[in-house]
Amino acid sequence: MNWLFKNNNKQKVSLSELIVAIEVDGHSHLLPGIDDGAKNLDESIFLVKGLQDLGFKKIITTPHIYSAHYPNSAETIKPREKEVQDELKKLQVNIPFNSAAEYYFEPKLAEKPKESLLFLQNQEILIEFDMQQAPNEMWKEVFFNLQLNGIGIILAHVERYTYNIGQIKWVEELKNMGVYIQMNLGSLIGNYGFPTEKWALQLINNGMIDLLCTDLHNAQQLHTLQSKKDKILSLNNKLDINLFNQLLK
Ligand SMILES: [Fe+2]
Secondary structure (H helix, E strand, O other): OHHHHOOOOEEEEEHHHHHHHHOEEOOEOOOOOOOOOOOOHHHHHHHHHHHHHHOOOEEEEOOEEEOOOEOOOHHHHHHHHHHHHHHHHHOOOOOOEEEOOEEEOOHHHHHOOHHHOOOOOOOEEEEEOOOOOOOOOOHHHHHHHHHHOOOEEEEOOHHHOHHHOOOHHHHHHHHHOOOEEEEEHHHHOOOOOHHHHHHHHHHHHOOOOOEEEOOEOOHHHHHHHHHOOOOEEEEEOOOOHHHOOHHHO
């Protein structure tokens, strides 16, 4: 009766294999003492080494920028990036490491001078919405104005907005607007609960996801990724996992 359990529409991929394919981690909080991520330089180095051990080949870390809680800018971010780079060099940890930012959605984002923005790779910025409260409808206008100014938008951890779980049309709308969609790897291994895991798998199997990243903040999250790296993910066999994170390579 084995045929009952055969599913020819799926490819089985472990979390490790996925990480090797995506190569670059483009969302994390690894700069020391600047947001709710790494608390000091030792923790920064520990987390970078951990990501390297997991199979990442390059890291673009993204400290929070949120005027109310994390009033960061290039002035606070770039010196700490240099501090981590220098320490990695000293310790002979060879992995390209640099920084951009994760912008909390605020309508005034579109008013910032383009030259002050921290781009992830080319002309794209990473933006997050509030996790619990849906953004004002104005977000569409703000996104449009940013795009008019030649700025690409990557929406952070799309699967984690509790008010939109299961609303695939919302994600389709974002994609139709030309927004790139990022998902946290931890969502696929149950780090944020079962409803999020199920929703994440649905999104990935419907081809909605452009980028898979860790959003790593601390040693405990690293440990979870390490301990579940052999977890098998059942993905749509039409997905080419090598195409994830192309934007960052
Ligand atoms: Fe984040």
